[in-house]
Amino acid sequence: MDEITWHRHTQVLLMVASLVYLVAYSWRVIGALTGTAYVLASIVLFATWLVFIVDYLVRLALARDRVHWFRTHLGTLAIALIPVFRLVLLLRALTLVPSMRPTAGTQLRTKIMVYGAGAGILLIYISSLAALEVERAAPDGNIETFAEAVWWACVTITTTGYGDFYPVTGTGRLIGVGVMFSGVALAGIITATLASWIVERAASRGGDDAEPATRGQIRQLMAKVDALGPQRPNDDRRE
Amino acid sequence: MDEITWHRHTQVLLMVASLVYLVAYSWRVIGALTGTAYVLASIVLFATWLVFIVDYLVRLALARDRVHWFRTHLGTLAIALIPVFRLVLLLRALTLVPSMRPTAGTQLRTKIMVYGAGAGILLIYISSLAALEVERAAPDGNIETFAEAVWWACVTITTTGYGDFYPVTGTGRLIGVGVMFSGVALAGIITATLASWIVERAASRGGDDAEPATRGQIRQLMAKVDALGPQRPNDDRRE
Amino acid sequence: MDEITWHRHTQVLLMVASLVYLVAYSWRVIGALTGTAYVLASIVLFATWLVFIVDYLVRLALARDRVHWFRTHLGTLAIALIPVFRLVLLLRALTLVPSMRPTAGTQLRTKIMVYGAGAGILLIYISSLAALEVERAAPDGNIETFAEAVWWACVTITTTGYGDFYPVTGTGRLIGVGVMFSGVALAGIITATLASWIVERAASRGGDDAEPATRGQIRQLMAKVDALGPQRPNDDRRE
Amino acid sequence: MDEITWHRHTQVLLMVASLVYLVAYSWRVIGALTGTAYVLASIVLFATWLVFIVDYLVRLALARDRVHWFRTHLGTLAIALIPVFRLVLLLRALTLVPSMRPTAGTQLRTKIMVYGAGAGILLIYISSLAALEVERAAPDGNIETFAEAVWWACVTITTTGYGDFYPVTGTGRLIGVGVMFSGVALAGIITATLASWIVERAASRGGDDAEPATRGQIRQLMAKVDALGPQRPNDDRRE
Structure with missing residues (x-):
């Protein structure tokens, strides 16, 4: 095998x-x-x-x-x-879901958003668990219940950072750093996806005739021009 | 009916x-x-x-x-x-306002900005009310007046998070999480709309002649080439 | 007059x-x-x-x-x-500076960045002054020197929000809300300008031949095709 | 010399x-x-x-x-x-690495990301050192170990700002302001690079035939049309 x-x-x-x-x-x-x-x-x-x-x-x-x-x-x-x-x-x-396979712009964006949301939720969940485990054991730790840990993770991933809960152990802070930077990246993914959508929508103003000409159209046109050629003598065709 | x-x-x-x-x-x-x-x-x-x-x-x-x-x-x-x-x-x-219907890039962006601002203001208002209602009742809550609640909502939606006011109840924190993530999304909408505007402005450098060729232009050109064809014998036209 | x-x-x-x-x-x-x-x-x-x-x-x-x-x-x-x-x-x-007039993409971006930086610096300066004036007078205020006010304004405009200094008066909080939202907008302007630059740079891969065809080129081409026409009888020209 | x-x-x-x-x-x-x-x-x-x-x-x-x-x-x-x-x-x-030289979109983005990550890591490291040096000496300072300084720098560069550690000296705050604004710029770089990638991916929907026509194609087409011309009398060619 x-x-x-x-x-x-x-x-x-x-x-x-x-x-x-x-x-x-x-x-x-x-x-x-x-x-x-x-x-x-x-x-x-x-x-x-x-x-x-x-x-x-x-x-x-x-x-x-x-x-x-x-x-x-x-x-x-x-x-x-x-x-x-x-x-x-x-x-x-998630890729096993049939409609998730990327073909056009909207499907690509949908896929990115679904992955982003999934990653965000999993990250909040798993980092809450991990932070709770290490912080609960610390004598001066302030994250003591799972609800507090989830609240802390949400406050951290959005980079709000009230400071009512924060990790005090080395491992806890490492987890926190991971959550913060992931938060910056996830905010970037949301923004970039929205930007792609707005750029595309703003560009499609006047129906198909106002869309940029395609390479396929030019190839079709070249074939037409070539078709004009053979009838004439001394035609030096170049590609 | x-x-x-x-x-x-x-x-x-x-x-x-x-x-x-x-x-x-x-x-x-x-x-x-x-x-x-x-x-x-x-x-x-x-x-x-x-x-x-x-x-x-x-x-x-x-x-x-x-x-x-x-x-x-x-x-x-x-x-x-x-x-x-x-x-x-x-x-x-807001869509009932006539000039709000999206046609070109600028109008799309105006619409997004108006909706975004409207949603942001409504969200700050309603979440301030909701947070105040649940936090005022909590014995260790620190949000006690409507002005404090609005200040808290603004500090949260921009993900600033001073930590002078923060929810302590489960419901209050759920509202807070909603406000934070909406804040990230709204910041993304602002950024994406600006990006679309700058990309469009930066692209339109040299008048209409420097704009990308359109599909409509190519169709017009193909018609011209076709018009050359019929006068000649043995013309094998292809589309 | x-x-x-x-x-x-x-x-x-x-x-x-x-x-x-x-x-x-x-x-x-x-x-x-x-x-x-x-x-x-x-x-x-x-x-x-x-x-x-x-x-x-x-x-x-x-x-x-x-x-x-x-x-x-x-x-x-x-x-x-x-x-x-x-x-x-x-x-x-700033517009009086001659090289600041926008023509191409890079100049537009330079202009946006110069304006953005100027607006940011002025905003930090003036809001520090205003916040200091109202907060210094408040009995429970914590912003007491100009240096502290500038530090507070910087911490706020970047939406960091440590919470070591924060406004406690109504006017001070109004100023703070203004600074926060301006901070979100300025971050959006920086990001959008960078995005426009990267999109443009990433698109220009293979020299002029790989750039999108322009409307001007198509017009030139149409003129060429038209020039072929007059020699033939029964030519129904259409524009 | x-x-x-x-x-x-x-x-x-x-x-x-x-x-x-x-x-x-x-x-x-x-x-x-x-x-x-x-x-x-x-x-x-x-x-x-x-x-x-x-x-x-x-x-x-x-x-x-x-x-x-x-x-x-x-x-x-x-x-x-x-x-x-x-x-x-x-x-x-980093530019000495051969694959780092920018040619196409993906390589440009890879380069930006590598530079951005490098700059971010160096910035966190050097600002932790600098902040530690000045804050450790301050009587009311709260950043006292290198680990705390790195944690503070990470919390600051992501603009989270818990407020568990913050600079209290003038120099320390100057460093902090630098870290915050760099954080905003780095978040912008990440977002802009992602946006460029998504815009490009979303645009390439239907293979090469659906890509925008290139200037090179039009030049090739013009040569074809010109080739049709010489056989006819009274040809007023224009460029």
């Missing part, structure tokens, strides 16, 4: 593993688990982690040119090693 | 109901009503709510294909159920 | 009056004037105010169609009544 | 001096040096400063037209006088 066949068969399994990871992590943090339940949730998290590592190693082993495969699949490595990147797989599931 | 006729006749009534809703809600919150006055304002609010629900049900009943109508009028359902969406009707009143 | 001649002669005087206004206001606020000095500065401020009012009334009187002039000069009325708008005249002085 | 030859030979040396400057400054601030170590680091900083001043003076002396050279090399003067601008030389090193 080659690498592509393996990947086609395990793709859905990996998406499910991502979802299991998300649920188990949510349960461990929001439920503030202790004792057996904590151990159980941690085992599930470790198991999903193992699934990704094993899948990565098998794909590497099955690849024809391993060095080439390694260099062109750094994203897959990141997904295998860093749990949070697995959520990208959940976003990728 | 069919659904479209009904809607044409009740459209203005619904706009008036939206306005009554806005005034009654403002009065209840800003006036900090108690006793009979509170009950009276609440009855008016309930009455406007009922008007929208009844209108929705009548339109659904009058529709030819009810399933199709339901699926294509989810916005109308949202307006009927969630009072704040009714304000969209007030914005829609 | 007609209105246009009057305006041409008084234009520079009004710019000087704007500058005098700015200096006198700065002196009164930063110097924290009291006694005779305060009265003196206030008289100068009143005098510049009077200059604008008188100029407006004279221009209205000299105008041929007063109703038309009034309707098309609402900006002039605003400048006459509200001192801060006079600074627009100082910005307008 | 002329100025250009000198510059070609010293260019790499200056980049190395910039790097030495960066390392020595980092060491002095992060290490919180005192005594001999502080003196040593300061001597190294002074030495790199001297290298830039001497290089500037030599280039000015070697220049053919010194007044012209001075006026067209104000940036070089700024780099010589203000240490932080030297980091621009480090960014310029």
Whole structure:
């Protein structure tokens, strides 16, 4: 079996593993688990982690040119090693919706907006969980409930930053920095998509006749001009 | 009577109901009503709510294909159920202004800016009212007057977030999140509209002769070339 | 003497009056004037105010169609009544620089950037002065020196909003709201100008031959095709 | 030896001096040096400063037209006088990467993004160092460790501004203002680059035939039409 066949068969399994990871992590943090339940949730998290590592190693082993495969699949490595990147797989599931495939401007913009919104929501959710986990443990931390963590993440991703809640641990601040910069990027995506839409709408003023001439039209015209040619002697045609 | 006729006749009534809703809600919150006055304002609010629900049900009943109508009028359902969406009707009143209909780039941009400003002002106003209502009741809340609530909404919609005022209740924070994300979207609309304007101005450098050729021009040219053709024998015309 | 001649002669005087206004206001606020000095500065401020009012009334009187002039000069009325708008005249002085006149894309963008930067600096300066004047007088105000006011204005116009300084009076908050929204608009102008530049640069890939065909080229081509025509009989030319 | 030859030979040396400057400054601030170590680091900083001043003076002396050279090399003067601008030389090193040279849209955007990211990271790093140095010395300052300074710089450059850390000294606030405005500009660069990408993608809908006609195509077509001409008498050709 080659690498592509393996990947086609395990793709859905990996998406499910991502979802299991998300649920188990949510349960461990929001439920503030202790004792057996904590151990159980941690085992599930470790198991999903193992699934990704094993899948990565098998794909590497099955690849024809391993060095080439390694260099062109750094994203897959990141997904295998860093749990949070697995959520990208959940976003990728959105492409399975038939109308999501990009053809024209509006569909491209719809796709970008759906991906952007999905990424934003997942980011707020997962960073709330992660920040809550580390900040709750800190003695001088101020983020203590999941609701507060979500509120903090929303205040941060929009770069509002009231300062009623903020991370005080190194890890918490790292998460915060990630959320802030993602917020700037997401605001950029929203603005850029709107700009593309307005530029396009503003340009289409006077029906098809006022649209820019196309290369196809010129080719058609050249054929017409060429058709005039053969009847005359000494015609030096040039392309 | 069919659904479209009904809607044409009740459209203005619904706009008036939206306005009554806005005034009654403002009065209840800003006036900090108690006793009979509170009950009276609440009855008016309930009455406007009922008007929208009844209108929705009548339109659904009058529709030819009810399933199709339901699926294509989810916005109308949202307006009927969630009072704040009714304000969209007030914005829609702006389209009645004749010069507001979009034709060319500048008019499209003017329309977007007018809508954006209208939506921004309405959003600041209604979210100030809503936040004041829930935060004033909270024992540790810090938004206590209407002026403070408006100041908070402005600080939030621009994503400045001083942190001198911030919501502490769940509902208040939900309103805050809505205001923040709307602020990001409104900033995007302003930027995108400016970008469209600058791109268009920067492109129109050297009069009409330097504008991109149009499809209409090419069609005119093709007609000219075709006109040359018929006089010659053995002309194999192709389109 | 007609209105246009009057305006041409008084234009520079009004710019000087704007500058005098700015200096006198700065002196009164930063110097924290009291006694005779305060009265003196206030008289100068009143005098510049009077200059604008008188100029407006004279221009209205000299105008041929007063109703038309009034309707098309609402900006002039605003400048006459509200001192801060006079600074627009100082910005307008930038157009006197010869290389500032817009012709091509780059010059348009340069002009927008120069205006934007000028407006931003003036806005930070004047709003710092105004906020300092009202906040210093408030018992629970926290903006007490000019340096603090400028810092507050910069933190506000970029929508950073640390919350170490913030207005507490109604007038101060009104100024703050103005600065915030201007900040959003200025950020939009910067972004839009950059976008126009990148879109233009990204489009010009392969020299002149890869640029979109122009309407002028098509007209030239039509003339060529027409030139082929006259030699043949039964030529029905159409434009 | 002329100025250009000198510059070609010293260019790499200056980049190395910039790097030495960066390392020595980092060491002095992060290490919180005192005594001999502080003196040593300061001597190294002074030495790199001297290298830039001497290089500037030599280039000015070697220049053919010194007044012209001075006026067209104000940036070089700024780099010589203000240490932080030297980091621009480090960014310029990125152009040495072969694939970084701009030709088409995607490469232009890649270049802008790489430069933007580089500038952002350098700015966060150097402003953290500078702010830490001045704020640590202030009695009421709240930025006391390098980690806190980096966190503050990130919170500031994204214009989030929690207000848990903020500069209290004049120099610190000047640095803060620089970081904030750079943050607005960097957000603009990200948004504008995304907008250019989306506009381009949205425009390329239907393959090459639907792209706007090019000037090169029209020139080819004109040559074809001209080729039809010579066979006929009385041909008044016009260009």
